[in-house]
Amino acid sequence: MKLYYSPGACSLAAHIILNEINVDFDLERVDLSSHTTEKGRDYYEINSKGYVPALEINPGLILTENVAVLPFLAQHDPKQDLIPPSGLGRAKVLEWLGYLNSEVHDAYAVFFSQKLEGEAKQRAYAEIDRLLQYVEDYLAEVDTDYLVDDNFGPADAYLFVLTNWSAGIGHDLSKFKEINELREVVAKRQSVQLAMKDEGLVD
Structure with missing residues (x-):
């Protein structure tokens, strides 16, 4: 997985939960003023909404919005402590x-x-x-x-x-x-x- 983030923005919550579930993931910083990533990509091509977070689950498969991203990540907690299953x-x-x-x-x-x-x-x-x-x-x-x-x-x-x-x-x-x-x-x-x-x- 890869998290597109901006330092201190609401994407920090997803970053925290990624650390909690102890999975391998990559980070790519987004400049929200220019809407480009640290690798020089046009961020609108990744997330047409233009804001963070965006979670790339698999190449080309993007999930956005904290109300979706955070529960999705939390349900991968191996201890099943972060969010009840139902x-x-x-x-x-x-x-x-x-x-x-x-x-x-x-x-x-x-x-x-x-x-x-x-x-x-x-x-x-x-x-x-x-x-x-x-x-x-x-x-x-x-x-x-x-x-x-x-x-x-x-x-x-x-x-x-x-x-x-x-x-x-x-x-x-x-x-x-x-x-x-x-x-x-x-x-x-x-x-x-x-x-x-x-x-x-x-x-």
């Missing part, structure tokens, strides 16, 4: 991925598509806060180590990656105690440390 447990993982992708991701994304200042920036911060508060309240109520039961999974990886963006946009994440505690646990995983090092995000 039933309510799997549905809960997909529910979280849907919320993170359609709501939280979009709330952060406005900072990357335009320059926000003044009241517009404050409104955008407030929208992130509103969406993260739902996650915070949920984590405060449940007696589990991660978003779904006691096993790390794709939703935890995705939440970690999205909330990483707070630092880059000047968003105050310190008010979310439960989320920060989960982030600390996730950050210690070897899969996360390796992915962030490979993408040049940490030394």
Whole structure:
């Protein structure tokens, strides 16, 4: 398999899960401003949507969108810990991925598509806060180590990656105690440390 990624982008979640399932895979960096890969390929020829992640499962067979890529990778976990094979447990993982992708991701994304200042920036911060508060309240109520039961999974990886963006946009994440505690646990995983090092995000 090959993952087309951009450092620190949402494709980092797929990179983390690839490390978790311990399979051989290649990485190819994508410059999202020029839409070319590090090998000089036109990225639109690989993924006509133009954004990451794109997972090449076999030559010419491409899967896109985190809500599809992350469960697909997680189901290859030999320990069967990352995502339940069926039933309510799997549905809960997909529910979280849907919320993170359609709501939280979009709330952060406005900072990357335009320059926000003044009241517009404050409104955008407030929208992130509103969406993260739902996650915070949920984590405060449940007696589990991660978003779904006691096993790390794709939703935890995705939440970690999205909330990483707070630092880059000047968003105050310190008010979310439960989320920060989960982030600390996730950050210690070897899969996360390796992915962030490979993408040049940490030394």
